[in-house]
Amino acid sequence: MAGKKTFTMIKPDAFGAGNAGAIIKIIEEAGFRIEAAKLTKLSAERAGQFYEVHKERPFYKDLVAYMSSGPIIAMVLEKENAVEDFRKLIGATNPAEAEEGTIRKQFATSIEANAIHGSDSDENAAIEAGFFFSATERF
Numbered sequence: 794m795a796g797k798k799t800f801t802m803i804k805p806d807a808f809g810a811g812n813a814g815a816i817i818k819i820i821e822e823a824g825f826r827i828e829a830a831k832l833t834k835l836s837a838e839r840a841g842q843f844y845e846v847h848k849e850r851p852f853y854k855d856l857v858a859y860m861s862s863g864p865i866i867a868m869v870l871e872k873e874n875a876v877e878d879f880r881k882l883i884g885a886t887n888p889a890e891a892e893e894g895t896i897r898k899q900f901a902t903s904i905e906a907n908a909i910h911g912s913d914s915d916e917n918a919a920i921e922a923g924f925f926f927s928a929t930e931r932f
């Protein structure tokens with residue numbers, strides 16, 4: 794059975810461009826409930842840990858530098874079928890391939906600076922939520 798939670802970050806490019814409010818509005822209007830939220834900034838070390846699965850990829854170093862370049866908003870979201878529905882809402886990794894109406898189509902500027910993160914499995918959603926939030930920060 795699909796889980797009810799996913800994890801997201803509004804990435805440094807989108808936060809820096811002043812698009813956080815517009816993005817959160819789209820997320821809420823799509824039926825996701827915000828269970829936890831935090832404005833924070835990842836150190837290069839923490840960004841490296843978060844994206845450890847991509848350690849061997851050619852874009853890893855750039856990705857870590859980008860994700861630690863400015864503040865992000867981390868959130869845990871609740872909805873039926875959360876992981877899959879949220880990946881649909883954000884669109885393809887590369888904004889050139891993202892469908893009309895998706896968050897990345899509207900707000901991403903490149904394949905790297907692509908505005909928003911969405912967990913790719915229920916298991917990773919739980920791990921990523923735990924990376925940012927304690928039990929007392931989730932409502």
Ligand code: RTP
Pocket residue numbers: 852856885886904905906907909910911912913
């Ligand atoms: P995310 O994890 O952030 O939700 O993105 P995703 O699943 O759509 O993409 P993933 O393959 O997990 O890649 C993680 C992030 O790395 C950056 N990236 N850069 N320069 C490149 O070719 C490249 N490819 C990926 C993006 O910021 C991507 O979201």
Ligand code: MG
Pocket residue numbers: 911913
């Ligand atoms: Mg991913």
